[in-house]
Amino acid sequence: MMTVPLQHALYLAIVLFALGVTGVLVRRNLLFILMSIEIMLNAAGLAFITAAARWGQADGQVMFLFVLSLAAAEVSVGLALIIRIRHRLTTLDADAANLMHG
Amino acid sequence: MFFLVLVPLLPLLGSALLTLSEGRLAPRLVAFVGVGSVGLSALVATLIAIAFLTGPDQHLTITLWQWIRIGSFAPTVSLYLDPLSLVMMLIVTIIGSLILLYAVDFMAGDEGYSRFFAYMDLFVAAMLLLVLAGDLLALYVGWEGVGLCSYLLIGFWYQDPANGLAARKAFIVTRVGDTGFILGLLLLFTQLHTLQIQPLLAQAQTSWAVSSLPATLAAALVLTGAVGKSAQVPLQTWLPDAMAGPTPVSALIHAATMVTAGVYLIARTHTLFTLAPAVLAAVGVIGTITLLISAFAALNQTDIKRILAYSTVSQIGYMFLALGLGAWGAAIFHLMVHAFFKALLFLAAGAITMRLHHEHNIFRMGGLARRLPLAFWSFLIGSASLAALPLITAGFYSKDAILAAAWAPGGAARLLWLGGIVTAFVTALYIFRAVFVVFFGTAKTEPSGRYSWRVAVPLTLLSVLALGGGLVETPPVLGDITLFSRLLAPVFPTAPPPAPVMLILFTAVISLLGLGLAYTLYWRIGPRFAAWANAPPITAFRTFFAEGWAFDALYHQLVVAPFLALVSANHADIIDRFYTGIAWTCRWLHRRLGAQQTGQIRWYASWIAAGSVVTIAVAVLR
Numbered sequence: 024m025m026t027v028p029l030q031h032a033l034y035l036a037i038v039l040f041a042l043g044v045t046g047v048l049v050r051r052n053l054l055f056i057l058m059s060i061e062i063m064l065n066a067a068g069l070a071f072i073t074a075a076a077r078w079g080q081a082d083g084q085v086m087f088l089f090v091l092s093l094a095a096a097e098v099s100v101g102l103a104l105i106i107r108i109r110h111r112l113t114t115l116d117a118d119a120a121n122l123m124h125g
Numbered sequence: 126m127f128f129l130v131l132v133p134l135l136p137l138l139g140s141a142l143l144t145l146s147e148g149r150l151a152p153r154l155v156a157f158v159g160v161g162s163v164g165l166s167a168l169v170a171t172l173i174a175i176a177f178l179t180g181p182d183q184h185l186t187i188t189l190w191q192w193i194r195i196g197s198f199a200p201t202v203s204l205y206l207d208p209l210s211l212v213m214m215l216i217v218t219i220i221g222s223l224i225l226l227y228a229v230d231f232m233a234g235d236e237g238y239s240r241f242f243a244y245m246d247l248f249v250a251a252m253l254l255l256v257l258a259g260d261l262l263a264l265y266v267g268w269e270g271v272g273l274c275s276y277l278l279i280g281f282w283y284q285d286p287a288n289g290l291a292a293r294k295a296f297i298v299t300r301v302g303d304t305g306f307i308l309g310l311l312l313l314f315t316q317l318h319t320l321q322i323q324p325l326l327a328q329a330q331t332s333w334a335v336s337s338l339p340a341t342l343a344a345a346l347v348l349t350g351a352v353g354k355s356a357q358v359p360l361q362t363w364l365p366d367a368m369a370g371p372t373p374v375s376a377l378i379h380a381a382t383m384v385t386a387g388v389y390l391i392a393r394t395h396t397l398f399t400l401a402p403a404v405l406a407a408v409g410v411i412g413t414i415t416l417l418i419s420a421f422a423a424l425n426q427t428d429i430k431r432i433l434a435y436s437t438v439s440q441i442g443y444m445f446l447a448l449g450l451g452a453w454g455a456a457i458f459h460l461m462v463h464a465f466f467k468a469l470l471f472l473a474a475g476a477i478t479m480r481l482h483h484e485h486n487i488f489r490m491g492g493l494a495r496r497l498p499l500a501f502w503s504f505l506i507g508s509a510s511l512a513a514l515p516l517i518t519a520g521f522y523s524k525d526a527i528l529a530a531a532w533a534p535g536g537a538a539r540l541l542w543l544g545g546i547v548t549a550f551v552t553a554l555y556i557f558r559a560v561f562v563v564f565f566g567t568a569k570t571e572p573s574g575r576y577s578w579r580v581a582v583p584l585t586l587l588s589v590l591a592l593g594g595g596l597v598e599t600p601p602v603l604g605d606i607t608l609f610s611r612l613l614a615p616v617f618p619t620a621p622p623p624a625p626v627m628l629i630l631f632t633a634v635i636s637l638l639g640l641g642l643a644y645t646l647y648w649r650i651g652p653r654f655a656a657w658a659n660a661p662p663i664t665a666f667r668t669f670f671a672e673g674w675a676f677d678a679l680y681h682q683l684v685v686a687p688f689l690a691l692v693s694a695n696h697a698d699i700i701d702r703f704y705t706g707i708a709w710t711c712r713w714l715h716r717r718l719g720a721q722q723t724g725q726i727r728w729y730a731s732w733i734a735a736g737s738v739v740t741i742a743v744a745v746l747r
Contacts, residue, residue, distance in 0.1 A: 048727055048730060051727075056727075117727055121724030122724060123722070123724045124724030
């Protein structure tokens with residue numbers, strides 16, 4: 024069985040995270056922003072799994088389960104908010120939801 | 126003797142009743158309350174006087190309540206009755222009720238009828254508190270109370286802005302003196318730890334040496350207050366303008382009572398002044414300067430009330446002159462007699478103007494002796510008393526006592542005597558000028574209406590007092606009556622020596638000469654003299670005198686103009702710049718920081734990302 028080197032997995036996690044951040048910052052559609060956040064969460068989860076495999080500890084896998092449930096909760100709240108915003112502003116443009124500017 | 130409380134309380138209640146009724150009472154009822162409260166107070170005062178004079182006590186104190194207690198500062202509200210305050214109390218209540226009775230007719234039909242009596246009653250109450258107070262702080266309350274009433278009554282006809290201006294001028298100019306007075310009170314309290322007048326004076330005598338600094342300073346500050354209230358140089362400018370008020374106000378407040386409060390104050394605290402001979406000398410000098418200046422000013426007035434106003438200033442100058450020589454009794458004697466004849470003169474002047482459609486210019490009167498006999502005889506008697514015509518008038522005896530006191534010490538005091546005797550001559554001249562111009566010659570305005578008993582009774586009674594009021598104290602050669610000085614002996618133990626006969630004769634001749642000159646100039650050669658006096662070089666002098674020696678112009682240059690310049694320079698308020706600067710900075714920061722809150726979620730996310738990068742970088746690279 025071929026083992027994936029630790030560093031490769033971490034590089035993947037970094038790339039994924041960077042993709043997620045870029046997505047959050049550049050996309051204007053709220054759905055895409057939510058998806059980008061999911062990617063960032065999964066990047067963090069991947070880093071946990073990799074670390075757990077490297078040191079043979081179960082903590083990282085437990086942590087990943089937490090991240091998964093957190094992501095599920097976040098998505099349900101986030102989607103509910105998106106539905107409300109869509110209902111109120113008739114758009115999913117994040118820049119249009121700037122009613123609380125100073 | 127607890128009834129003494131009723132004396133100031135009754136007018137106060139009358140004032141409160143009239144104030145709370147808000148002018149809804151019928152005029153008859155207003156007059157009843159207004160005059161009745163003061164009349165009742167006069168009755169109580171008279172009964173108290175009888176009981177006091179037949180009783181064994183030389184003075185009595187009634188402590189009503191402790192006002193406040195802050196550490197050792199514990200002023201009480203107390204009434205103090207001794208012969209001096211007794212005399213003042215009787216003057217205020219009796220003359221006050223006569224003048225108020227007169228005012229019932231004088232003010233009839235005025236829309237502020239109820240307001241007038243409310244103010245007048247309040248004034249009487251405050252004045253009684255002033256003269257009866259046993260504590261300097263309570264005295265100060267009365268002192269400010271009469272000042273307030275003076276302000277309210279000068280500006281009584283407030284629709285005319287000039288009256289409001291005169292009222293403010295009176296208030297502000299006396300405030301200068303009052304500031305000195307309150308500083309004096311603070312000094313007395315911090316040095317002697319009490320404000321009860323009698324203990325304070327006793328303690329001043331034991332703890333301060335003659336001419337010591339605190340004694341001199343305290344006496345000077347008290348004098349400042351007295352000078353302001355009694356319209357002496359250099360704070361005399363307010364009184365002639367105060368004639369803007371109704372004539373009964375001028376008679377009661379600006380002639381008989383309030384303006385003499387300064388004289389009373391100095392007499393009340395005379396122990397303090399004997400500890401400060403320099404200040405006492407200043408009192409005499411101020412009095413002499415004032416009486417000379419204002420007598421010449423009175424000689425050149427055309428408004429009958431302004432003649433009397435300058436005359437009041439001048440006569441109070443006599444009282445100050447007497448005080449300055451330590452002749453306390455003579456000052457109070459003249460205060461009393463002056464209250465009689467000057468109230469009479471003002472009421473007679475009011476009796477003329479109310480029949481002449483409020484004409485005040487004496488040169489538009491004339492020939493009134495036949496037409497208004499009551500006003501003529503009252504004015505004549507008042508003038509005779511003011512001019513101190515010998516033997517028959519009260520003013521002769523009181524002025525004689527002052528001039529005798531000025532003559533007695535010799536030396537530099539003779540200069541004060543000279544000022545007094547010159548003024549006695551000018552006094553006779555200016556008041557008989559008014560008499561000849563107003564009552565003789567051709568009539569220029571026809572009188573209308575008639576007098577009721579409410580005008581006649583005060584004029585008659587005051588005429589009797591102005592003639593006979595002096596018979597309580599006469600020099601040795603003229604009966605040697607010493608009722609008044611024996612009455613005041615517990616307060617003023619030492620009396621100045623009586624006048625020599627030659628001096629009395631000289632004084633009498635001087636006043637008769639003044640009368641004769643007035644007769645010559647304003648009656649016998651009247652038109653020719655008027656033509657001479659109205660020639661250009663003379664009129665320049667006369668205008669200078671008529672404007673009160675240009676004191677108003679001087680104060681305008683010295684005080685008013687610089688103040689206005691300062692105000693206009695500081696129009697934008699320099700001090701306020703600092704506070705507007707703080708507000709401006711806050712607003713600027715608010716705008717800067719508020720601009721960061723764009724409401725753009727991606728903008729916030731960028732900051733979070735950037736912040737995280739920086740934090741991690743710092744954590745890793747450190």
